[in-house]
Amino acid sequence: MRKMHEPGRYEIRIEGHLEKRWADWFEGLTITALDNGETLLTGSVVDQAALHGLLRKVRDLGLPLLSVIHVAPEGE
Incomplete structure (x- = not known):
């Protein structure tokens, strides 16, 4: 079982396209513009507080x- 204070990998999907220049502001998450007009932010987040900061x-x-x-990481 994963604890809230442990790092995790997340996929955050938003409507609209974000330019890759926003990657630093989103703490190094990978920004992928999808063909359907959405953006996928993916990467590791150190804890739940950091995740809530990204969502803000x-x-x-x-x-x-x-x-x-x-x-979930492979093997989980």
Whole structure:
């Protein structure tokens, strides 16, 4: 069982396209513009507080949040 203070890998899906220049602001997450007009942010997040900080940044940009998925590491 994963604890809330442990790092995890996440996929955050938002409506609209974000340019890759936002990667530093999103703490190094990989930004992928999808063909359907959505953006996928993927990468490691150190803990739940950092995840909530990333979600606040999505809100501050006024982009609709579509989903947040914790991606289990291989072998889990």
